[in-house]
Amino acid sequence: MDFNPVGIGFLIIGLILALTLHEFAHALASDLLGDRTARNEGRLSINPLTHIDPVMTVLLPLILIVIGSPVIFGAARPVPFNPWAVKYGKYGVAIVAAAGPAMNLLLAVITAVALQLFTPSTQIMPFFITVISINIAFAVFNLIPIPPLDGSRILYAFVPLSVRNVMDRLEQNGLLIIFFLLFLAAPVFMPIFGAIVGGIMQFLVPGLTGLST
Secondary structure, three states: OOHHOOOHHHHHHHHHHHHHHHHHHHHHHHHHHOOOOOHHHOOOOOOOOHHOOOHHHHHHHHHHHOOOOOOOOOOEEOOOOOOOOOOOOOHHHHHHHHHHHHHHHHHHHHHHHHHHHOOOOOOHHHHHHHHHHHHHHHHHHOOOOOOOOOHHHHHHHHOHHHHHHHHHHHOOOHHHHHOOOOOOOHHHHHHHHHHHHHEEHHHHHOOHHOOOO
């Protein structure tokens, strides 16, 4: 996608949409499983203002765009929940974690179906592609099993205690590992990540290579 003013606007809107629904899905899943923490703190909402972080959701992506970073990264405020209050114990926690990436994949699928059915104008087409790509990227990235990403919460429910202990220790430096993957190890990590995201996009929108993004 070209980073012209319109493209940047599409990117920011797409990021806010993906992050908002991702966090809402976590809040909804935890609420349905009996934990009222998110509801009590006003996070069971699709209002972006309840989820976005001015720095991580808006400022950081803009800075990365301005400096020409090959990686555009953003995050929302994590939805609080009480793992001891959800049903089904560690499996309930895994369900709450999986809800976020599942919502992103669902949004990507819905947008891809809309793209195929309605064939939007060439002016709006890049927005549809941006929404699809951002949501697939968020889903894939969040499923990486590195704490504190959602994938680690899912994996945690199915591995033995010895592995969980290692994951607990990793969480102390989890964000450093993530930034290492995104920036320092980008020449190795990003081609693999991009191939996975691109493969899913090609599956959802056949012939995507012929579209301008």
